[in-house]
Amino acid sequence: MARTRFVGDAGLTARMTLVMFLLGALFVGLVAVLMGVFAQSGSPGIALLIGVGGLGVVWWQWYSSDKVAMRAMGAREVSPEQAPELHGMIDRLCAMADMPKPRVGVSDSHVPNAFATGRSPDRAIVVVTTGILRTLDAEELEGVLAHELSHVAHRDVLVMTVASSAGILAGMLAQGSRYGMFFGGNRRDGNNALPVWLLVLLVSLVTYAISFLLLKVLSRYRELSADRAGAYLTMKPQALASALQKITGEINTIPDRDLRASKSMNAFFIAPAIKGVSLKTLTSTHPSLEQRLEQLAKIQAELGRPTG
Numbered sequence: 001m002a003r004t005r006f007v008g009d010a011g012l013t014a015r016m017t018l019v020m021f022l023l024g025a026l027f028v029g030l031v032a033v034l035m036g037v038f039a040q041s042g043s044p045g046i047a048l049l050i051g052v053g054g055l056g057v058v059w060w061q062w063y064s065s066d067k068v069a070m071r072a073m074g075a076r077e078v079s080p081e082q083a084p085e086l087h088g089m090i091d092r093l094c095a096m097a098d099m100p101k102p103r104v105g106v107s108d109s110h111v112p113n114a115f116a117t118g119r120s121p122d123r124a125i126v127v128v129t130t131g132i133l134r135t136l137d138a139e140e141l142e143g144v145l146a147h148e149l150s151h152v153a154h155r156d157v158l159v160m161t162v163a164s165s166a167g168i169l170a171g172m173l174a175q176g177s178r179y180g181m182f183f184g185g186n187r188r189d190g191n192n193a194l195p196v197w198l199l200v201l202l203v204s205l206v207t208y209a210i211s212f213l214l215l216k217v218l219s220r221y222r223e224l225s226a227d228r229a230g231a232y233l234t235m236k237p238q239a240l241a242s243a244l245q246k247i248t249g250e251i252n253t254i255p256d257r258d259l260r261a262s263k264s265m266n267a268f269f270i271a272p273a274i275k276g277v278s279l280k281t282l283t284s285t286h287p288s289l290e291q292r293l294e295q296l297a298k299i300q301a302e303l304g305r306p307t308g
Helices: 010-040 045-063 065-073 084-097 130-135 138-153 156-163 165-182 196-234 237-251 256-261 289-304
Strands: 075-077 103-107 114-117 125-129
Touching: 010 045, 010 156, 010 165, 010 196, 045 065, 045 156, 045 165, 065 075, 065 114, 065 125, 084 103, 084 138, 084 196, 103 130, 114 138, 114 156, 125 130, 125 138, 130 138, 130 237, 138 156, 138 196, 138 237, 156 165, 156 196, 165 196, 196 237, 196 289, 237 289
Parallel strands: 103 125
Antiparallel strands: 075 103, 114 125
16 A cells, blocks of 8 residues: 555554455355365366356456446546535645645535545545535545545455455355356255255355455454544544534435435445434444444544643
8 A cells, every 4th residue: 555644543454454455355255165165066267267257257256446436336436626625625634744636526425424445545536425525514524535535545445355355256156156057056965965056156155154244344444443543643533423413414304215215325425325223233334323433433532632
């Protein structure tokens, strides 16, 4: 990662590194188990082909992440002439962070939100909705943009895409094993042995479940890290806290139809477009609002202490 002025967090980095290691080990373990299963059925090379295919899908998701996300939100790239205030704010934040400026986009959506995506800082784009532009004041919007720029600087799209490789491969295998079920599949040696498709299905489901939970943990760490980095960059953690409260409150007034339309982007948003549910669960992509506000309050108290 290129060096920037975003503050680090050794504890969060260590936890994210541990989760990434576990997800990597899960991917390697899945391929190893599959090689053993297919070896007994006389086709050991199938596991390697599946692994390569899974990595190919992961690569494509990473490579086309900006186009897919923009299309999902109906967003458009805007020039400095079209959105001078927004560009000016991002220019200032990028200069403060000593990082290259990403492209800037706007989505015509009532849902107040923002996200960053792109396979690298050079291909990144930060997108805000028209809803968030109407909801937040300048300081609050600056806090949100600093959060999103932290994701760009830390290459979080790459991190989350690579981390999802085990789950993607497991999902592909679970789908593929259904064809083995329909066509009878191959049996392992022994009259009482389970069919290969059933073994693959069981291994895939277990792998997917573990990967799913680990990814949610990693995503929550990633959001806390971006909150922290953005707050220290602007030195206004209270502005980001106010923005999160406004966004969450406004989302609760948005019709369910509009929220469902942006559901696929929840993992990317600064706050998930979910109404009336608790985020204090193992399956949430974001920390609870209370946890985020608590961290920002601690940063505010730290910044307010006299030095020396």
